[in-house]
Amino acid sequence: MITVEGLTRTYGGFTAVDDVSFVCRPGRVTGFLGPNGAGKTTTMRVLVGLTPPTRGRATIGGHLYRDLPNPGRHVGVLLDASAQHGGRTGREILTLGATAMGLPMSRVDEMLHLVSLTPDEASRRLRHFSLGMKQRLGIAHALLGDPQVLILDEPANGLDPAGIRWMRGLLKGYADRGGTVLLSSHLLHEVEQIADEMILIGHGRIVAQGDKKTLLESQRATRTATTTVVSLDNARLAEALRARGLQVTPGPDALAVACEAVEVGRVAAEHQVVLVDLRSVESGLEDLFLELTSTTQREGHRPGPPGYRPQGPPQGPPQGPPQGPPAYRPQPGAPR
Numbered sequence: 001m002i003t004v005e006g007l008t009r010t011y012g013g014f015t016a017v018d019d020v021s022f023v024c025r026p027g028r029v030t031g032f033l034g035p036n037g038a039g040k041t042t043t044m045r046v047l048v049g050l051t052p053p054t055r056g057r058a059t060i061g062g063h064l065y066r067d068l069p070n071p072g073r074h075v076g077v078l079l080d081a082s083a084q085h086g087g088r089t090g091r092e093i094l095t096l097g098a099t100a101m102g103l104p105m106s107r108v109d110e111m112l113h114l115v116s117l118t119p120d121e122a123s124r125r126l127r128h129f130s131l132g133m134k135q136r137l138g139i140a141h142a143l144l145g146d147p148q149v150l151i152l153d154e155p156a157n158g159l160d161p162a163g164i165r166w167m168r169g170l171l172k173g174y175a176d177r178g179g180t181v182l183l184s185s186h187l188l189h190e191v192e193q194i195a196d197e198m199i200l201i202g203h204g205r206i207v208a209q210g211d212k213k214t215l216l217e218s219q220r221a222t223r224t225a226t227t228t229v230v231s232l233d234n235a236r237l238a239e240a241l242r243a244r245g246l247q248v249t250p251g252p253d254a255l256a257v258a259c260e261a262v263e264v265g266r267v268a269a270e271h272q273v274v275l276v277d278l279r280s281v282e283s284g285l286e287d288l289f290l291e292l293t294s295t296t297q298r299e300g301h302r303p304g305p306p307g308y309r310p311q312g313p314p315q316g317p318p319q320g321p322p323q324g325p326p327a328y329r330p331q332p333g334a335p336r
C-alpha cells in the first residue's frame, strides 16, 4: 500500500507538486498520468526518499522509505534506467543489487531470464545497452528483491511492442498475486489497458482520480454525444442537419455531428439520403486526459469533439489509433 498525503514540493517560488494525496492498493495497478513537467517523477522521488517533501508525507506500507530495513525487499523502484554505472555489465549491476539485498546469486539469472536479456547481452557494459535493454535491466533490478510494491516511472519507455505486451502481462500478474503497482506513463492507450486505477495530474495538482471505469463513465456523462456519418450526399445531409439546429463539422469523407447517431439516421431518412457509415464516437482516456490537463498542455490543445483528430504532425502525448472512421479528416479551417 502506498499512501501520499497532502504532498507539496516547491523549488524556490515554483510549486512542482501541490497538495497531492492518493492511495495505491495491493492487487491493483495504478496509472499515474500527466503531461511533461506535471510532477509525476517528483512525486515518485519523494516516495522513495530521493527528494524531501516541502509539506506532507508519502509512505509505503505505513513507513517512510528511509525507515524500511533492506528497502529493495519491500519496494522495487525504476525511476531512471540509465542511472547506473555505465562501465558495469548488466550482470554486474544485478549481482551488486543481489549482494546488497542479501539474495542468493540464482536471483540474477532468474531475473535476466524473466526480462529476456540473453547471457551475451547481460555481459555488455550498460553504456552499450540500447534504451529498451536498459529498461529491461531496470525492471529486473526492481523485481530482484521480490518486493510487494513496485514504483515505475515510464517503464514502457523504449520497449518494443512485444516488450510492452510482455510488461503488461508481467505487471498484471504481479498485481493479481497481491502486489501494489504505481506506474507513470505517457502511453495513454497502454495505461488504459493495464491500469485498474488512474491518477491524472496537471501542474502539480491532481485533476482526477479513481477506478478507470468510473472515470471514463463520468467523462461520457458530461460530454455531448458525437456521431460520424458518411453518406452519398454529405452536402445535402449537412444542410438538413444544420437546419435541425445541429452542429456539423465536415471532413473530406465524413461529417462529425454533435448528437446521437439515431438523430442523424432520422434526418437522413426524412431527406432520403443514403447512409454508408454511421457510428457513435466513443470518448476514451485520451480525451479525458487532454480535457482535464488542457490548461497545462504545452501545445495549447483545446479539446474538440471526442474522436476528433486534428491534421498535421502529432502534437502532445502520442496519438493512438483513430477512434472515428479511418478516412475522417477535418477540413482545413474547420473549427479545432
Ligand SMILES: Nc1ncnc2c1ncn2[C@@H]1O[C@H](COP(=O)(O)OP(=O)(O)OP(=O)(O)O)[C@@H](O)[C@H]1O
Pocket: 011, 016, 034, 035, 036, 037, 038, 039, 040, 041, 042, 043
Ligand atoms: N530539482 C529541481 N529544481 C527545480 N525544478 C525542478 C526540480 N525537479 C523538478 N523540477 C520541476 O518540477 C516540475 C515537475 O517535474 P517532474 O520531473 O516531476 O515532471 P514529470 O511529470 O515527471 O514530467 P515528464 O513527463 O516530462 O517526465 C517541472 O517543472 C520541473 O522543471
Ligand SMILES: [Mg+2]
Pocket: 040, 041, 042, 153
Ligand atoms: Mg518524469
